[in-house]
Amino acid sequence: MINAAECEPYISCDEALMCARPEEVIEGIRIMRHALQARQVVICLEDNMPGAFDCLKRALEAAGDSAIRIMPVPTLYPAGGEKQLIYALTGEEIPSQGLPADLGIVCHNVGTAAAVARALVHGEPLISRIVTVTGAGVRQPCNLEVRIGTPIGDIVAACGGYTEQVARLLMGGPMMGISLTSDQLPVIKTSNCILAASVAQAPTPPPALPCIRCGKCAEVCPAYLLPQQLFWYAHARDFDKIQDYNLFDCIECGCCAQVCPSHIPLVQYYRFAKTEIWDLERQRARADVARQRHEFRLERLQREKQALEARRAAAKKGLEKREKSGDADAKKAEIAAALARVKAKKSAQAAPPVATGEDDAAGPSEVKR
Ligand code: SF4
Ligand code: SF4
Numbered sequence: 001m002i003n004a005a006e007c008e009p010y011i012s013c014d015e016a017l018m019c020a021r022p023e024e025v026i027e028g029i030r031i032m033r034h035a036l037q038a039r040q041v042v043i044c045l046e047d048n049m050p051g052a053f054d055c056l057k058r059a060l061e062a063a064g065d066s067a068i069r070i071m072p073v074p075t076l077y078p079a080g081g082e083k084q085l086i087y088a089l090t091g092e093e094i095p096s097q098g099l100p101a102d103l104g105i106v107c108h109n110v111g112t113a114a115a116v117a118r119a120l121v122h123g124e125p126l127i128s129r130i131v132t133v134t135g136a137g138v139r140q141p142c143n144l145e146v147r148i149g150t151p152i153g154d155i156v157a158a159c160g161g162y163t164e165q166v167a168r169l170l171m172g173g174p175m176m177g178i179s180l181t182s183d184q185l186p187v188i189k190t191s192n193c194i195l196a197a198s199v200a201q202a203p204t205p206p207p208a209l210p211c212i213r214c215g216k217c218a219e220v221c222p223a224y225l226l227p228q229q230l231f232w233y234a235h236a237r238d239f240d241k242i243q244d245y246n247l248f249d250c251i252e253c254g255c256c257a258q259v260c261p262s263h264i265p266l267v268q269y270y271r272f273a274k275t276e277i278w279d280l281e282r283q284r285a286r287a288d289v290a291r292q293r294h295e296f297r298l299e300r301l302q303r304e305k306q307a308l309e310a311r312r313a314a315a316k317k318g319l320e321k322r323e324k325s326g327d328a329d330a331k332k333a334e335i336a337a338a339l340a341r342v343k344a345k346k347s348a349q350a351a352p353p354v355a356t357g358e359d360d361a362a363g364p365s366e367v368k369r
Contacts, residue, residue, distance in 0.1 A: 004045035004110040007080035008173025013130040016143035018052035022059035028113030047072040078253040137166025137196030153183035165198040175254040209262040217256035227256035234273040
């Protein structure tokens with residue numbers, strides 16, 4: 001599934017890409033289809049983009065790929081959400097905390113398809129992207145292709161600069177955008193929109209009041225969550241309980257905060273809770289690694305101790321063996337010496353007396369006898 005539906009009002013960067021480079025988009029889609037061996041591909045775009053539809057259709061006919069279809073979906077916020085798009089197209093829901101792959105679907109953005117084509121066909125890494133620069137606070141709203149890392153102030157300057165109506169600067173759309181404190185921040189690969197909003201377009205929210213449990217937030221939640229319960233547990237920092245209410249299924253669309261009569265910045269609470277949970281998980285993972293390393297160290301020390309004891313036992317055994325064999329040799333030598341002495345004595349007794357000149361002089365009668 002190729003997600004070509006813009007995720008928020010005001011944003012039109014994907015539409016601009018499909019109109020400007022439809023061949024590149026189709027090329028990237030065909031590469032991805034080949035890589036994934038997908039049986040079919042559906043490009044989903046909102047039904048208020050006739051220009052993009054025609055451009056893609058022409059490029060598709062030129063490519064002659066019958067496995068790729070274009071399907072318009074109703075323009076209804078948040079239609080560009082991955083889960084919402086899959087539900088609109090197939091009628092199937094992604095399981096809680098699951099992935100589209102659980103349904104046999106891979107979902108990519110249309111910008112990713114174009115980036116794949118540029119990378120594989122032209123060998124060009126992702127160095128630029130199309131950004132929508134819009135809002136009453138900018139003189140000439142338009143879509144620009146800008147290099148990643150370009151300061152936002154330079155982009156606004158390229159669009160004629162700010163108007164006197166500018167009140168807030170947002171990266172992203174009015175629903176999910178992040179308020180910026182400086183226009184010297186750079187464009188990153190996920191920067192789809194720079195919204196220089198007027199007071200009317202992005203009014204400063206009034207101070208939050210306590211939740212009155214009206215349930216309006218639950219009525220509008222596209223993920224069928226209970227936003228007031230999520231808020232309650234995020235506020236109480238009960239990060240175990242909040243996950244029982246499927247916090248991670250929240251797509252941060254901001255619908256709940258828009259309708260909340262108490263003006264509670266609900267999405268900020270959910271983002272805070274998610275960040276804290278990820279941080280706790282990182283800490284837990286680090287602690288697990290440290291514990292494993294400690295256990296491995298203890299095991300290694302134990303192994304080294306056992307090896308040392310085994311070497312010592314072997315050395316002791318060898319010494320005892322050598323000592324024993326030394327005693328036996330000494331005994332053998334003693335026996336051999338005793339036997340030699342006995343033999344020598346016997347042979348001395350059996351031998352006749354040897355005649356000498358002195359004997360002759362002493363008496364010839366003895367020699368004769
Ligand atoms: S809409 Fe606001 S006040 Fe009403 S239940 Fe939800 S959080 Fe509470
Ligand atoms: S931001 Fe609010 S309305 Fe949107 S998915 Fe999350 S809880 Fe539901």
